[in-house]
Amino acid sequence: MKQFSRISILIVGIALLTMVFSLVPGRPTRADDNRSEWHDGNTTHLGVPPGRFVVLDCIAFTTGVCTQYNQIARNGTVSIYTGPPKGFDLLITDVSWQSFGNTPGEIEGVTLEQPGGGLHLFADDQTSAANGDASGHIHFTAGILYSAMPYIIVNTNQPQLQVIGYNVPN
Numbered sequence: 001m002k003q004f005s006r007i008s009i010l011i012v013g014i015a016l017l018t019m020v021f022s023l024v025p026g027r028p029t030r031a032d033d034n035r036s037e038w039h040d041g042n043t044t045h046l047g048v049p050p051g052r053f054v055v056l057d058c059i060a061f062t063t064g065v066c067t068q069y070n071q072i073a074r075n076g077t078v079s080i081y082t083g084p085p086k087g088f089d090l091l092i093t094d095v096s097w098q099s100f101g102n103t104p105g106e107i108e109g110v111t112l113e114q115p116g117g118g119l120h121l122f123a124d125d126q127t128s129a130a131n132g133d134a135s136g137h138i139h140f141t142a143g144i145l146y147s148a149m150p151y152i153i154v155n156t157n158q159p160q161l162q163v164i165g166y167n168v169p170n
Contacts (some may be wrong), residue, residue, distance in 0.1 A: 058161035099156030
């Protein structure tokens with residue numbers, strides 16, 4: 001009988017907690033937000049306002065180095081990204097890459113270096129599949145900080161590259 005009582009009290013307690021949490025209003029969202037500096041007091045896991053989120057798609061390569069990026073804004077518009085705005089640095093949290101038409105079994109990859117080349121900060125290598133395709137995704141929990149556009153080398157055939165991060169105050 002005591003066990004039945006304990007289980008009943010536990011069930012009633014869980015039901016009450018569920019009811020209390022369902023009455024707490026959620027945060028409003030701003031679907032119409034296009035401003036890069038919008039900040040409602042909320043931050044990402046890195047303490048950065050969501051309005052500073054940056055998605056970059058490489059649109060030009062010269063000998064494997066990405067030389068031009070499109071920025072895809074939160075509202076879907078696309079513009080050329082030449083680097084972080086004045087007073088900001090680029091904090092890279094994710095890099096995704098793909099390549100097609102490589103020799104099967106060949107090692108392909110991406111390397112992040114300091115702006116202008118030189119110091120290797122990170123490399124990701126993958127083996128091309130039987131169809132010659134290779135891809136990789138790297139997530140940096142705390143991010144890698146750049147004061148200028150990083151030097152990103154994609155050592156592959158027909159490369160595709162996407163960089164995700166935030167513009168953060170320097």
